[in-house]
Amino acid sequence: MSDTTDNAVRAFIEGHRAAFLDDLAEWLRIPSVSADPDRAADVRRSADWLAGKLKETGFPTVEVWETPGAPAVFAEWPSDDPDAPTVLVYGHHDVQPASREDGWHTEPFEPVVKDGRLYARGAADDKGQVFFHTLGVRAHLAATGRTAPAVGLKLIVEGEEESGSAHFPALIREHADRLACDTVIVSDTGMWAEDTPTVCTGMRGLTDCQIDLYGPEQDIHSGSFGGAVPNPATEAARLAAALHDERRRVAIPGFYDGVVELTDRERELFAELPFDEERWLRTAHSRATLGEDGYTTLERIWARPTAEVNGISGGYQGPGGKTIVPSDARLKLSFRLVAGQDGERVQQSVRQWVADSLPDGIRHEITFWGATRPCLTPLDHPYLRSVARAMGRAFGEPVRFTREGGSGPAADLQDVLGVPVLFLGISVPSDGWHAPNEKVELDLLMKGVETAAHLWDDLAGQGRPAGRGSAGRPGADTAR
């Protein structure tokens, strides 16, 4: 933690910044959209590309792991200290769908640097935040004169995070021995703002689905038949509308079962953050807030379960009018989950609610894309404090703590590996995750590299958890 080390880290990073950004741009050109079956070959290409780069970085072991879906990348670089803790870094190499017509100013898969920002799908979510670890570990070695990291370093970079991580739980169960570690560092979240470095302490869970509704076997004339037969577009709308009651609470029976409510202390901590609603609304590209009665905006997005209509369609979509009763309609819904909720139980509640809501004459099918569990790590955990210190060194100021409204497979890692999950992210809300013109701030990206360069020494200094002979899966001292 000396200034000398800090300067050496900075010098190393400065000297390798250009090549690092060129490499990242090359990766971002691969449209690894896991939700689109037509992009399967690109997702594979992305995995192979990353594996090659991790080898170049110096990881002695690099493997592409197959799943029934998209491949993941695993890498391992043991410490030369047998008593050092082992850290597993998690990220993903797949990205959200993107096309120019969605409102991108430039091609989403043709990275462009402008005004200190790198624009491309995946720049922040998550390729940029995975890739900073490659330069980070090199800076760590260069600045400390080591030939191996101060901690045992493993990486798992999956390829289906943006489409629900359907095969990730099975993958980590299958490879639990290889993935064994003392903590997981998730590099797939963000921080409060450009000028407010923060460490995230938890994520919401997620389960999402498509509901297909079928009415008439074909579109029929609304004058001849309308008003006398069920209309699947109307029924899709009635379902979507019935998701929330008038207080904007989720109205699916059983949805809130088990939800861990916010404590007064947590509400106070949230309230102390410098929240500027006007600024937040600009980041959200929105004109007004709206959500569950009785909760603040931060509470709504970090600590409350929600239901969202991601897509709805049915009937005529062309220009002008067409007076039909459409034959079918569909809804894409996602549910954010918080501690205490179980994804499978929520899915059951949704299935029951849909079945109970539809009239005779409307057939339906529900497809869930998967479920990601919520998770939280206690504020006083020593490894969490290490992350906060490393980030503080990179940013030159103490960090604060937040949660993340988004979802990741962090909880699966926590459950299967039995270790605490920490979060290290330098993305900011304006980065446009899942939106057109996604970008990463280059200065923050380099702070991410710097944080990663400092972190391994600090974590090594915390030692291994008491009572653990080897990196394994003890009791759940971290989950709640």
Next chain:
Amino acid sequence: MSDTTDNAVRAFIEGHRAAFLDDLAEWLRIPSVSADPDRAADVRRSADWLAGKLKETGFPTVEVWETPGAPAVFAEWPSDDPDAPTVLVYGHHDVQPASREDGWHTEPFEPVVKDGRLYARGAADDKGQVFFHTLGVRAHLAATGRTAPAVGLKLIVEGEEESGSAHFPALIREHADRLACDTVIVSDTGMWAEDTPTVCTGMRGLTDCQIDLYGPEQDIHSGSFGGAVPNPATEAARLAAALHDERRRVAIPGFYDGVVELTDRERELFAELPFDEERWLRTAHSRATLGEDGYTTLERIWARPTAEVNGISGGYQGPGGKTIVPSDARLKLSFRLVAGQDGERVQQSVRQWVADSLPDGIRHEITFWGATRPCLTPLDHPYLRSVARAMGRAFGEPVRFTREGGSGPAADLQDVLGVPVLFLGISVPSDGWHAPNEKVELDLLMKGVETAAHLWDDLAGQGRPAGRGSAGRPGADTAR
């Protein structure tokens, strides 16, 4: 009304049937979709084609009338009897959108004859039912030895019926003198069933619109922002769901203002028709009936105003999931109107309801495509009885009376020209109006020709309405 005439009519039709069907197929190959701006040239080509055929048929006057939208075709063939009534036949030469992917077994604009049916977009709605008048008037002349029709015969065939007839009211006002007549015959409806010839006595009105909803300026991440900002797809769904209450009555305040309720006698007449719900459901390609509480299916589709979701869309439509709050969403709604309702007042009610329903942060725009008034003609009108007799001669059995749930510009003609509107149609419910695989039954199409051939003599025998010196616009003795 002699058997000799009937036989002569049948012989003439038989001799000209093949050429007639070839001509109709040629017309059906023109994709005159008025709702699609890209098809404007095809709609014009359709008008020109029809004008040419009407000249060939013998109409001394044939004109293509321009509108700010699609052109209409006017034709006139005066009677040689100055005391004969004048009849204006109405139809339309534009068609609904259609593409193979909607579920057509053959190309919608490549007519195919199979099992006595002619399949093509517009075969029944409305090119087939316009075109039978060309052979009908020729059969009338051939069988009676006349050189001009027994009545003054006019045709107005518009080009925007399927997109709301936005310019039709102005067109008929502009040309009211040329269109002056003693009655209008609308050839744009159907009959009860293949084995149950019927005459329609009224149509519902229609007004339809698109509602565009705007939330975030771009799609945003549902984890970072969902549950805390308004979602336009959710709001579109809430609007569509709120169209109907739990009794499936339209829940827009003011919607039912002025509605003329069904009389007990009308409900009895409806109930006497041989209605087979299972068969009707097959025709509707539907699995169950559903509609306004307290009314039968026939009452719902013929005599009750309704609201229908013709299309809904917003957010992600591709494969798999995408966890966003979408930036926009839209609804296409249509409202069927009955006697006593005013289209513009209904539009006002809808606008008010939408404005009152949306939360802060959702902008909206409403575009109405137009309004078509409802109409009804009394059962005891002498011209209506003529239509029933002519149809009875063609079919060899007495006809019954129905209404039509669909909408047409009949009421505008009634209002502007001040004359009763009659309906003559041979299409049947299974013809698939506005649906894939639209067809017309060739036997019924030829009965339509035959009815048209008989009608002019019968109508001429009824004379002109008392107190009318010339075809003009007297008091509203027919509307209600």
